[in-house]
Amino acid sequence: MNLHGKKFLLVEDDHHIYLLIKAMLKPYDIELKLAKDGELGLQEALSGDYNLILLDIMLPKKDGLLLCKELKEAKIETPLIMLTAKVEESDKILGLELGADDYVTKPFSPKELMARIKAVLRRFEKVKKLMKKKGQTLNFTNIDLKIDLRSYEVYVRSKRVNIAPKELELLAFLAKNPNQAFSREELLDNLWQTGSQHTRTIDEHVKRIRRKLKDAEIKLMPIKTVWGVGYKFKVEENRDV
Structure with a gap:
């Protein structure tokens, strides 16, 4: 992974964390922009204009x-990595469900954060290539x-479905591999790069996707549960344009 010349945004109000991450990124020639509160972070x-966002949970203003x-x-x-001092599993899962790609719990080592x-x-590059495939x-x-x-x-009956980016990525990943069953762990590895202890986030995303497709009056629900395995996209006809 070539990080040279990339630009990261750090939304963090702890200056010591900023200095730690800045020093960690210096050998990689990465530009690091700091936003000290949630409102400034949102604007940036x-x-x-960034290749990655590092986002603290506990922030002033937002x-x-x-x-x-x-x-x-x-x-x-x-791509977005959450930095959190909270250790409750529910907080981590909530961050993933809201669209975070990963999380790192404070205090963290520079080596751990760099690996994440x-x-x-x-x-992210793998998903981009996947989206362009076929x-x-x-x-x-x-x-x-x-x-x-x-x-x-996403459209059902030519009407747009209000779907979040992470939900779309999950739907598209399954759709590009029709009739192939994937475990929750495999889906996490491909789309979130996180450990299997957070497989519940897959179930929550599938639940929301199904609800939105059903509300849009899709003819047949394509996402099927494979008991003891995970999920698959079951469809008889598929045409790429």
Whole structure:
């Protein structure tokens, strides 16, 4: 993973954390921009001018979870790692469900954070290549479903479905591998790069995707549960455009 010349945004109000990360990134010639509160962090992140966002949860003016949610609603695709002093599993899962790509619990070692950064960026590049594979639009005409990977939009019966970027990535990953069952751990490894103890986040995403497709009156629900394994995208007809 070549990090040379990349630009990171750190949203963090602890100056000691900033100095630690700045020193850690110096050998890689990475530009690090600091935003000391959630509102400033949102303004910077919305510019889309960063390769990675490092986001603290406990922030002045706007907390990191709300900021993460607003970024995903704005369809900002920049990879995001949450920095959290909270150790409760529910807080970690919530961050992942809101769209974070990974999390690091404070206090952390520079080596651990660097490894997480490289893993998330590798995963991000892998997903981008996946989205470009076999065309940029997936049409499933028998169920009136279209997944547009260029605009990050999903349509059912030609009507747009309000779907979050991470939900779209999960749906597209399954759709690009029709009738193939994936475990929750495999889906996490491909789309979140996190450990298997957070498989619940996959179930929550699938639940939301199914609800949104059902509300859009899709003809047949394509995401099927494979008991004892995980999930698959079951469809008889698939045409790429």
